[in-house]
Amino acid sequence: VFLGHSGGLDSDGNELPRLVYVSREKRAGFQHHKKAGAMNALVRVSAVLTNGQYMLNLDCDHYINNSSALREAMCFLMDPNLGRKICYVQFPQRFDGIDTNDRYANRNTVFFDINLRGLDGIQGPVYVGTGCVFNRTALYGYEPPMKSKESGLFSKLCGGRTSKSKSTGSKKSDKHADGSVPVFNLEDIEEGIEGSGFDDEKSLLMSQMSLEKRFGQSSVFVASTLMEYGGVPQSATPESLLKEAIHVISCGYEDRSDWGREIGWIYGSVTEDILTGFKMHARGWRSIYCMPKRPAFKGSAPINLSDRLNQVLRWALGSVEILFSRHCPIWYGYGGRLKFLERFAYINTTIYPLTSIPLLIYCILPAVCLLTGKFIIPQISNIASIWFISLFISIFATGILEMRWSGVGIDEWWRNEQFWVIGGISAHLFAVFQGLLKVLAGIDTSFTVTSKASDEDNDFAELYMFKWTTLLIPPTTILIINLVGVVAGTSYAINSGYQSWGPLFGKLFFAFWVIIHLYPFLKGLMGRQNRTPTIVVVWAILLASIFSLLWVRIDPFTTRVTGPDIQMCGINC
């Protein structure tokens, strides 16, 4: 504990804030649950030492960039009407050290400036793991207060009866414990402690026991959870608090408690952040998106292709893990207070890696068309084409409206589109299979910390750095078969005269569409000095030539050269 156990004093005699560095106990045989476990240890230590009502959470690679950011968050959290229902205030993630073109869409502006802002109009943004100020109560698994202060007072005046009817209410939601939202009603417990619900000592003891079952065996910690406005008891000595702090970060503390299951940061996904926020929303809390003009916090991001793809792989894997878990937003928590559109958004944030499968097919089809001479767009009726065109126009219009509303530029939007395709046919695809492996065969994947650009390289050497990963194989293959398709299609048209140019343009359009989406990927493959590891080239050329040879063999386009019919003209040439 820095500044001494009793704390330093400022010139007016007020206690100065303390800095406490925590290193929790890790031991073989005990799961430490990585970041989520670290956060939970911090929640408990801070509850014992200071018990502030609100907590700021930053990643180790982020820093404070705007000195009034916290004040902005407090405007929401201390709002007399809204404040008590807010679980957290999320700030957008902003980054330093990204190349000016943002080749691999590291800034994620479509996500941070469109999606999350949109969610703010429903039940609030998802929690993105950093730059977030929490309401401590929401982390303890309670649901937000439903009534205003007056009605709380009213129920207190009514005494035991209201308390009883309320506890049956919470029992009802406890019944479908798995697959639904277990709710700990804060008001029940407060009233219970004050004596209206638990008149005799026995039931008080019972409630103490159930609290210890939930929060772990620290009576000091349990007592801290019952302080409505935070703070530590005046009677506690710094020495005793410090001793308790060490107790609550021991490796076995969470055993047989609700930590990581219903309270604190939730375990079981490499993107623990989405899951943690989801459970709060499911209990009925609201979150707030706060975007001060000057970025509140800034962090670092991986800028070379392979690190970026690995980062996206981990996010997608985390999403798939949630989708295949008991917390799947399609089924989870129908007894709770999750708004339908918010649920819909959570379904989207967890199911998106599955779109990699149709995306993969769409990227292969143009090449297949060019190599086989068949055209993918079927002849459709007028009604169907009106549907098709209006769908297309509405997607287009949504994009334009979103860009105008959010201030995201067309160039940034385009880079996000490109990276969506690149990530889709590599990282998202792998995530789907790894996720299935985990669910079906129990094979786990580790949380690999995202590599960051080091500060020394001022000319973005990182951007051009090349690291081999299997993630590169599918996009390289798709790129090559489309290029081969373009060559094959064009040479076929050259061989067969005018009439074949018309349909060729249609087909070439789709192939070019795929290729321009993959263009940043191609740049990344080439590196600065054109030094692509041979393994990528070999694999890709191999797969691509097998693929194209197969088609040529089955359906050779060279025999379809249209010339004079030899049998008809009778000339044996």
Ligand SMILES: O=c1ccn([C@@H]2O[C@H](COP(=O)(O)OP(=O)(O)O[C@H]3O[C@H](CO)[C@@H](O)[C@H](O)[C@H]3O)[C@@H](O)[C@H]2O)c(=O)[nH]1
């Ligand atoms: O074993 C671990 C691994 C990570 N961390 C922390 O987790 C943070 C995020 O890890 P990082 O490698 O920086 O991942 P990013 O991809 O940059 O992180 C984004 O995505 C993560 C979810 O995958 C979120 O947890 C992060 O908050 C979010 O910024 C780090 O800064 C650490 O503070 C730990 O405490 N223990």
Ligand SMILES: [Mn+2]
């Ligand atoms: Mn990071």
